[in-house]
Amino acid sequence: MSAYLTSMRAIVLREALRFIHQRERFIAALVRPLVWLLVFAAGFRAALGLSIIPPYQTYITYETYIVPGLCGMILLFNGMQSSLSLVYDREMGSMKLLLTSPLPRGWLLFCRLVGSTAISILQVYAFLAIAALFDIRMPAWGYVTALPALLVAGLMLGALGLLLSSFIKQLENFAGVMNFVIFPMFFLSSALYPLWKMAESSELLHDICAVNPFTHAVELIRFALYVELNPGALGWTLLATAIFAVAALVGYDPARTRIGRRG
Amino acid sequence: MTGLEATGLTYSYGAKKALEDVSFSVSSGAFCALLGPNGAGKSTLFNLLTRLFVAPEGRIIIAGHDLRTNPRAALAELGIVFQQTTLDLDLTVQQNLNYFAALHGLSGRAARAHIDAALDQLDMRERAGEKARALNGGHRRRSEIARALLHDPSVLLLDEPTVGLDAAARASITDYAHTLADQGKTVLWATHLTDEVRPDDDLIVLHRAKVLAHGKARDVAGDMSLKDRFLSMTGAEA
Numbered sequence: 400m401s402a403y404l405t406s407m408r409a410i411v412l413r414e415a416l417r418f419i420h421q422r423e424r425f426i427a428a429l430v431r432p433l434v435w436l437l438v439f440a441a442g443f444r445a446a447l448g449l450s451i452i453p454p455y456q457t458y459i460t461y462e463t464y465i466v467p468g469l470c471g472m473i474l475l476f477n478g479m480q481s482s483l484s485l486v487y488d489r490e491m492g493s494m495k496l497l498l499t500s501p502l503p504r505g506w507l508l509f510c511r512l513v514g515s516t517a518i519s520i521l522q523v524y525a526f527l528a529i530a531a532l533f534d535i536r537m538p539a540w541g542y543v544t545a546l547p548a549l550l551v552a553g554l555m556l557g558a559l560g561l562l563l564s565s566f567i568k569q570l571e572n573f574a575g576v577m578n579f580v581i582f583p584m585f586f587l588s589s590a591l592y593p594l595w596k597m598a599e600s601s602e603l604l605h606d607i608c609a610v611n612p613f614t615h616a617v618e619l620i621r622f623a624l625y626v627e628l629n630p631g632a633l634g635w636t637l638l639a640t641a642i643f644a645v646a647a648l649v650g651y652d653p654a655r656t657r658i659g660r661r662g
Numbered sequence: 663m664t665g666l667e668a669t670g671l672t673y674s675y676g677a678k679k680a681l682e683d684v685s686f687s688v689s690s691g692a693f694c695a696l697l698g699p700n701g702a703g704k705s706t707l708f709n710l711l712t713r714l715f716v717a718p719e720g721r722i723i724i725a726g727h728d729l730r731t732n733p734r735a736a737l738a739e740l741g742i743v744f745q746q747t748t749l750d751l752d753l754t755v756q757q758n759l760n761y762f763a764a765l766h767g768l769s770g771r772a773a774r775a776h777i778d779a780a781l782d783q784l785d786m787r788e789r790a791g792e793k794a795r796a797l798n799g800g801h802r803r804r805s806e807i808a809r810a811l812l813h814d815p816s817v818l819l820l821d822e823p824t825v826g827l828d829a830a831a832r833a834s835i836t837d838y839a840h841t842l843a844d845q846g847k848t849v850l851w852a853t854h855l856t857d858e859v860r861p862d863d864d865l866i867v868l869h870r871a872k873v874l875a876h877g878k879a880r881d882v883a884g885d886m887s888l889k890d891r892f893l894s895m896t897g898a899e900a
Contacts, residue, residue: 405767406765408769409760409764410764417752492744492747495744496762496765498714499740501734501737501766507765653713653714653715
């Protein structure tokens with residue numbers, strides 16, 4: 400049993416070391432949501448009227464509305480970033496080292512997932528702290544209850560990254576991921592506008608947003624930040640996590656993959 | 663006793679056959695050179711032996727463990743040096759080895775003892791604190807061999823480990839791999855360079871997805887030099 404924990408600690412530590420070595424990545428990951436929060440939201444506030452919808456009990460500013468969506472954005476970008484680094488690892492060969500360990504492949508990939516999710520969550524808290532400095536605050540307990548929600552959402556998006564990495568053949572294809580995964584997932588969700596607002600302009604768009612797992616991840620985080628549980632969102636997010644994880648395992652099955660084909 | 667045995671391995675990338683009914687065995691404690699020109703299928707064979715891919719047909723036995731039915735026991739007996747450097751260049755040699763030890767379930771005092779022993783064996787102890795990026799090619803390779811020996815495997819696979827090294831480093835690493843075989847490790851050494859093969863070594867000649875010859879290097883060479891024999895075997899069909 401201890402071999403499992405030893406390997407998990409080492410894989411998470413390696414992810415953390417790698418993160419520390421790439422300080423630009425941390426800054427980029429913080430600047431992106433802050434620009435949305437402090438610039439985009441400020442400009443957008445006047446254009447968008449929000450009514451009182453759960454979990455909010457009073458009128459809220461637009462900045463307050465998009466905070467959970469931006470937490471989701473950090474997790475989404477990091478999930479895709481970790482997919483990119485998996486492809487990089489494969490091209491550089493260090494993936495081979497991981498996959499030839501005698502521990503089960505599924506476990507090793509799960510450890511990778513946990514490592515990258517832990518780092519994403521740290522970034523989310525750094526973002527929430529800066530937002531609080533700008534007086535965009537959540538209930539105090541919300542910062543605690545958000546943790547499990549961030550974990551589930553992070554694992555879901557990380558599993559999606561893992562799945563994509565098993566299909567992406569080359570590093571260069573990552574631009575495609577930006578166009579076809581990150582942007583649609585983010586914009587077709589409740590991150591920037593509530594779903595009822597979307598329904599006013601198009602029923603179809605509303606329906607797409609409603610099935611987008613990212614919407615449910617954002618709603619899970621939104622409710623958790625207000626110390627509430629959204630069981631529907633939790634169910635959807637867990638289901639999506641399971642589907643992505645199983646598909647990723649199939650993608651990494653040694654009888655099917657071509658990992659390490661180059662070199 | 664056989665250290666490494668492959669039977670009827672076949673693998674293809676789409677229509678292109680990379681390996682066709684490849685069978686061989688290496689006895690325990692032998693140094694076996696896998697000689698083949700570029701594109702012969704050596705790397706594919708290594709990917710199968712290390713279970714990065716699984717061949718639809720054929721069997722691989724590593725130190726008595728079937729790689730298909732008992733992959734974890736088989737992989738635990740395997741030390742691997744990949745053709746490409748797989749060191750994390752931003753980490754020190756020590757950190758790289760710690761990471762690898764943990765992937766094999768070693769931690770704490772046991773890991774330290776194994777790491778120190780492996781570094782000593784390769785005269786790399788004093789470089790343990792250096793970042794891998796700061797090492798020259800020869801020392802990077804030594805670190806990787808130390809890493810491959812860390813968990814005391816009985817079978818060692820090296821995929822063209824001398825690529826890109828200068829003559830001195832190449833000779834020293836080739837010598838060292840022979841010493842390991844003398845100490846009882848089963849060594850499979852892939853190369854396209856005949857001067858790395860000694861007359862007493864076992865030899866497998868792989869060309870165009872097939873095994874062309876398998877035996878003592880001396881016997882395969884016959885009355886020619888191994889280099890001429892190898893060129894005539896692989897060139898005649900070109």
